[in-house]
Amino acid sequence: MEKNKLIIFAKQPELGKVKTRLSESIGEEKTLKIYLELLEITKSVTYSLDIDKIVYWNHLTEVLFGGFGSGYRAEVQEEGDLGWKMQIAFQNEFQTNPNKVLIIGTDCPFLTTEILHKAYQSLDQTDFVLGPARDGGYYLLGMKEFSPYLFHSIPWSTKDVLSLTLAKIQNHAKTVSLLEELDDIDDINDFNYWKSLN
DSSP: OBOOEEEEEEOOOOTTSSOHHHHHHHOHHHHHHHHHHHHHHHHHHHTTOOSEEEEEESSOOSSSOOOOOTTEEEEEOOSSOHHHHHHHHHHHHHTTOBSOEEEEOSOOTTOOHHHHHHHHHHTTTSSEEEEEBTTSSEEEEEESSOOGGGGSSOOTTSTTHHHHHHHHHHHTTOOEEEOOOBOOOOSHHHHHHHHHTO
């Protein structure tokens, strides 16, 4: 068994192409600064983990952010919807027979290193681990073996993502651990809530 892995899904920080719902309220330039801050938070909470860390970018470029630096491998997301992108990423990473694999995005400033440790530990007891997001999705998914059915027939970016994923796990007679519920930063209300806590 290889050591545990962490997949990080990220977009290159390009003006007008990140957090578009938020940019409708505060403008593209301020939104880009916020997205760069979210990337730095994601790096800060994952950097110390003694695992294989792989950033799956929407595309690679040397001109922009490019990567998280040493300790992170860079890959490119597959073309398709979010489910297909995640399915192929998990498939790629399970080819080397790791122990456990988690996936996160870069939208959750409330994620902590401790939560990630807890997610890996949870997989000692259950087949899957999920971090519920308040909008009905999830900020984290983890598994011990490649399970592509979790990504099929899910209406991504809707309030039903988590409930339908849990139903799929139950239908396959598998077990799941749930982490604490956290907020993603998608729109101005999420952003205002986050900044009100700082």
